[in-house]
Amino acid sequence: MEAKAIRFDRPIGSFKDSVRAYRKYKKEWRAKMEVKLAKMEEEIRQAKADPFYKVEAI
């Protein structure tokens, strides 16, 4: 049996706004992740230098 055609909720043309919003999000996400990684690497560096250093959960 053939599947019934889907009815999309959003009006056609909404993808342009989505692409723009996603480009912005992507930039912010990457910046956030880089900060997170830098923090994590600093924690590891300190933990290696000091055996009594308490590593925070990141």
Added chain:
Amino acid sequence: MNPLDTQRLFLNCPYPVKQDGEEYTFKTDYGIVYSVDFKEELTFSPIPAYWFDLANLSHKASPNDPKVRETVIRIIVEFFRTNPDIMLYMCDNANDQQAQRNRLFLRWFAGAEQSKMFCIKTALVVDEGIENFIAIIVPRKHPFLDDIIARFDEEVQMFNDNK
């Protein structure tokens, strides 16, 4: 989004993948940290769709490492196992190298045995003077595959007509 099975990823991926909130992260033999992110996209609602992103967080040049490719493919396959609908991918436009990134992603993905299970379509859209290479990936068995691809084509057409 349904979360990926990290145990399955751990067993199947050449690099151990760690889930950290909504991100999936792994570190290569060369000390490069990659992170994968999925973000919901509503254009195809009520069919669920997600943007996929892969970022090299270390900013170190990445050598040709087949284990990275294999790990990324396994993450994508696991994504579709738990979320069998739509994945979108937009190339990063840093350094104006989006065309090369688009080719690399497609080569990675199309070259994988698993890619036979999926329909992949790419498009170039220009917005605010920026070229965006976009790919849509849908399982070939999806009951609404034709409708999804038709909708994607229409959206891209409209996007480019209005630029």
